[in-house]
Amino acid sequence: MTAQATRTAPAAAPGRGGARWSFAVREFRFWLTDYRRTWRGSVISSVLGPLLYLGALGAGLGSLVNRHAGGTLGVSYLTFIAPGMLAATAMQTAFGEALYPVLGSVKWVQNYFAAVASPLRPADVFRGHLLFVVLRLTMNCGVFLALIAAFGATRSPLAIASLPVAVLTGLAFAPALMAWAVTRTRDTSFSVLMRFVMVPLFLFSGTFFPVTRLPGWLQPVAYVSPLWHGVELCRTLSLGTTDLGGAAVHAAYLLALAAAGYAAALRTYARRLHE
Amino acid sequence: MGGAEILVRARGLTKRFGDFHAVVGIDFSISRGEAFGFLGPNGAGKSSTMRMIGCVSPPTSGELTILGLNPVTDGPAIRARLGVVPQENTLDLELTVRENLLVYGRYFGLPRAVIRERSAMLLDFVQLSDRAGDQVEPLSGGMKRRLVIARSLINEPDILLLDEPTTGLDPQARHIVWDRLFRLKQRGVTLILTTHYMDEAEQLCDRLVVMDGGRIAAEGSPRALIQRYSTPEVLELRFDPGDHEQAAEKLRGLPAERLEVLADRVLIYITNGDEALAAVRGLGLEPLTSLVRRSTLEDVFLQLTGRHLDD
Numbered sequence: 001m002t003a004q005a006t007r008t009a010p011a012a013a014p015g016r017g018g019a020r021w022s023f024a025v026r027e028f029r030f031w032l033t034d035y036r037r038t039w040r041g042s043v044i045s046s047v048l049g050p051l052l053y054l055g056a057l058g059a060g061l062g063s064l065v066n067r068h069a070g071g072t073l074g075v076s077y078l079t080f081i082a083p084g085m086l087a088a089t090a091m092q093t094a095f096g097e098a099l100y101p102v103l104g105s106v107k108w109v110q111n112y113f114a115a116v117a118s119p120l121r122p123a124d125v126f127r128g129h130l131l132f133v134v135l136r137l138t139m140n141c142g143v144f145l146a147l148i149a150a151f152g153a154t155r156s157p158l159a160i161a162s163l164p165v166a167v168l169t170g171l172a173f174a175p176a177l178m179a180w181a182v183t184r185t186r187d188t189s190f191s192v193l194m195r196f197v198m199v200p201l202f203l204f205s206g207t208f209f210p211v212t213r214l215p216g217w218l219q220p221v222a223y224v225s226p227l228w229h230g231v232e233l234c235r236t237l238s239l240g241t242t243d244l245g246g247a248a249v250h251a252a253y254l255l256a257l258a259a260a261g262y263a264a265a266l267r268t269y270a271r272r273l274h275e
Numbered sequence: 276m277g278g279a280e281i282l283v284r285a286r287g288l289t290k291r292f293g294d295f296h297a298v299v300g301i302d303f304s305i306s307r308g309e310a311f312g313f314l315g316p317n318g319a320g321k322s323s324t325m326r327m328i329g330c331v332s333p334p335t336s337g338e339l340t341i342l343g344l345n346p347v348t349d350g351p352a353i354r355a356r357l358g359v360v361p362q363e364n365t366l367d368l369e370l371t372v373r374e375n376l377l378v379y380g381r382y383f384g385l386p387r388a389v390i391r392e393r394s395a396m397l398l399d400f401v402q403l404s405d406r407a408g409d410q411v412e413p414l415s416g417g418m419k420r421r422l423v424i425a426r427s428l429i430n431e432p433d434i435l436l437l438d439e440p441t442t443g444l445d446p447q448a449r450h451i452v453w454d455r456l457f458r459l460k461q462r463g464v465t466l467i468l469t470t471h472y473m474d475e476a477e478q479l480c481d482r483l484v485v486m487d488g489g490r491i492a493a494e495g496s497p498r499a500l501i502q503r504y505s506t507p508e509v510l511e512l513r514f515d516p517g518d519h520e521q522a523a524e525k526l527r528g529l530p531a532e533r534l535e536v537l538a539d540r541v542l543i544y545i546t547n548g549d550e551a552l553a554a555v556r557g558l559g560l561e562p563l564t565s566l567v568r569r570s571t572l573e574d575v576f577l578q579l580t581g582r583h584l585d586d
Binding site: 022023026027029030033034037109110111113114115116117118119120121273274275 | 292326329331332333350351352354355357359361363365366367368369370374377378379381382383384430
């Protein structure tokens with residue numbers, strides 16, 4: 001072995017390209033330590049939020065809908081909206097985890113800058129944080145799915161597969177939002193994004209009523225919405241009406257958005273953290 | 276310093292941000308065990324240089340070798356052997372002192388037991404052992420800075436990079452930080468620091484470069500720089516604001532090496548300040564205050580650039 005080779009491969013350094021996820025795990029563990037401070041509150045709200053929604057919309061509004069919809073939905077209103085709200089929960093979690101925590105990491109806490117002073121690269125920092133977002137998506141959606149099942153609002157054992165689908169729905173948003181948030185210097189645009197992007201998606205992506213009820217000109221907009229694809233996929237799994245072709249299209253659309261966001265984030269993180 | 280191992284070498288090192296030239300083709304080399312400083316005012320290019328050495332900012336052009344490695348391709352391997360005290364603390368204020376060290380040690384892939392052992396030693400070194408379990412938020416500025424220094428040593432680095440280590444600290448806190456850095460220097464740790472405080476540079480640096488506008492204006496030990504660019508003594512005179520201009524005009528007749536007329540003072544660079552003061556009185560001038568002092572790096576900077584370090 002030459003002296004050069006021994007010098008370029010000290011124990012703490014990663015193989016180029018190779019062991020990159022071990023570096024990401026170091027960043028992931030930062031977020032776990034950070035989360036230990038706030039997990040109680042976040043778990044309580046991840047249970048209480050769905051309970052309130054499912055109670056008010058499923059039981060309250062549902063009793064009205066069930067009486068007057070004349071069976072057009074084919075199932076009870078609770079059974080109809082529950083998988084939709086599961087997907088919507090994933091989207092909301094993505095917005096919650098991918099905007100302020102990312103901006104805080106470069107602006108307030110500056111933990112990203114502490115991390116890149118170590119062997120971690122911007123890509124490791126992004127991947128590690130994304131792993132934590134995946135964990136949060138899994139937690140929130142898992143709790144929600146368990147509650148739906150407890151309410152008896154699933155019709156098929158396939159419903160269990162709606163958990164990874166919900167996480168994928170969150171991932172259609174999270175990397176892209178992180179890619180954008182890391183370039184920001186202020187949070188003023190975040191509330192605008194939530195109000196004018198997240199809320200309309202929440203309301204008009206088939207979560208609460210079938211998109212076929214939208215005016216004709218608005219329906220194509222719903223089909224572009226990642227949330228609609230997530231809602232459709234979760235709902236057909238929950239009702240046991242999935243057809244493979246449709247599911248593949250929905251999943252491919254969500255995966256493509258996740259991949260595009262991922263690629264964008266690798267670039268924006270590198271630009272911001274290695275100026 | 277002749278045969279010492281060179282840890283950092285830069286040739287024609289340049290950093291541009293769009294049209295802005297932050298660092299313009301600088302050359303320097305830093306040997307093992309040296310305390311090396313970049314002295315200059317804000318915007319001189321010190322931090323940009325520091326970030327390139329820290330492998331978090333790729334050079335635009337020129338050569339840079341750190342620990343024999345290339346920062347662009349071997350960033351992680353180099354950073355594994357650097358300790359960094361950034362300009363801003365980047366501490367997690369809501370975590371405890373000990374947790375901040377744990378989180379940071381993990382970035383380097385250190386096992387928990389090693390981090391725990393080193394944390395105890397390092398907190399003792401920076402005199403924060405009694406605050407180990409406390410949240411960072413309420414700590415004083417000086418304590419936070421010392422914690423950042425402890426944190427930077429968790430991986431037992433070959434080189435310690437300090438970007439403005441005492442900016443914003445009160446005088447007492449600065450002296451404690453200087454004392455700790457001096458001890459590290461005594462132990463043979465290679466220190467690279469930026470500062471716009473000439474007293475900090477004089478206290479800590481074996482050798483330094485004076486930077487201005489992205490360029491190196493001069494290089495040498497503090498003493499050599501003072502000898503080369505200034506006189507042994509400086510006579511500082513203050514006059515009544517109304518007489519200031521007129522007095523300065525008369526003083527130009529003195530056999531001084533150099534005369535600087537500032538807004539509020541006149542500086543006379545000379546070998547013997549007391550003789551010069553007698554000569555000033557001989558001209559019939561009576562300054563409100565007069566001070567004879569030795570030349571400092573501030574005078575060197577003024578001579579080199581015509582400006583003050585804190586401008």
